[in-house]
Amino acid sequence: MxxxxxxxxxxxxxxxxxxxxxxxxxxxxxxxxxxxxxxxxxxxxxxxxxxxxxxxxxxxxxxxxxxxxxxxxxxxxxxxxxxxxxxxxxxxxxxxxxxxxxxxxxxxxxxxxALRPTATITADKTTIPVGGSVTLTCSVQGSAGWSFDWFRQIPDSHEVANNTNTSKLQNFISVSDEGIYRCRGRRGNPVFFTDLSKAYHIQKTCEFDNFL
Missing domain, CATH: 2.60.40.10 (Immunoglobulins)
Structure with a gap:
């Protein structure tokens, strides 16, 4: 009771x-x-x-x-x-x-x-030191929570290589090879992609061209 x-x-x-x-x-x-x-x-x-x-x-x-x-x-x-x-x-x-x-x-x-955002690519310097590298950074203005894909087009070729390390998808990469580089942002599930950034051209002469 x-x-x-x-x-x-x-x-x-x-x-x-x-x-x-x-x-x-x-x-x-x-x-x-x-x-x-x-x-x-x-x-x-x-x-x-x-x-x-x-x-x-x-x-x-x-x-x-x-x-x-x-x-x-x-x-x-x-x-x-x-x-x-x-x-x-x-x-x-x-x-x-x-x-x-x-x-x-x-x-x-x-x-x-309403509009799909475009990723922006920037570099930490305008010339590559001998034997060194350049750090490229990708961002999406006014928004957060993104991971990033990286792409490199080999000079004098239409071949595009995806440099993404799917375990990290970092907002920066260190590069020392000649090529035309682009990036894009991704987030969410299902995944939503930004538009690709403008191209950034890195030459073996260790000098950057202007944006294409």
Missing amino acids: GLTVLSVLSLFLLNITLCCGDAQDAELSLKPNVSHLFAGESVTFICDMREGNAADWLYKFNWNDQEMVHFTKSSSYLLYLTAELSGNYQCIGRHNGLTDFTKQSNNVTLSIS
């Missing part, structure tokens, strides 16, 4: 905690975790009620206070982006056992550009 009373008391205290709002607020996060995105990319919204098990809740996702997804068992939502989808996003959780109890998350603001 004592155990039954304790169980009822525990359930009663749990209901008080939920209904009185003592629990932590819900949290909405993004993957990739960036706020400046581009049309053609995708983003996954992840709603965390920050208490209990994920299966204890139903989830709703809103955009600019309009419902995108009605209450569902999934705590995540994958959205393919267009420029028109810029704005504020929020998730709301409803507890399975207490249908009148809901929690609202923080607002997340997304800025979505």
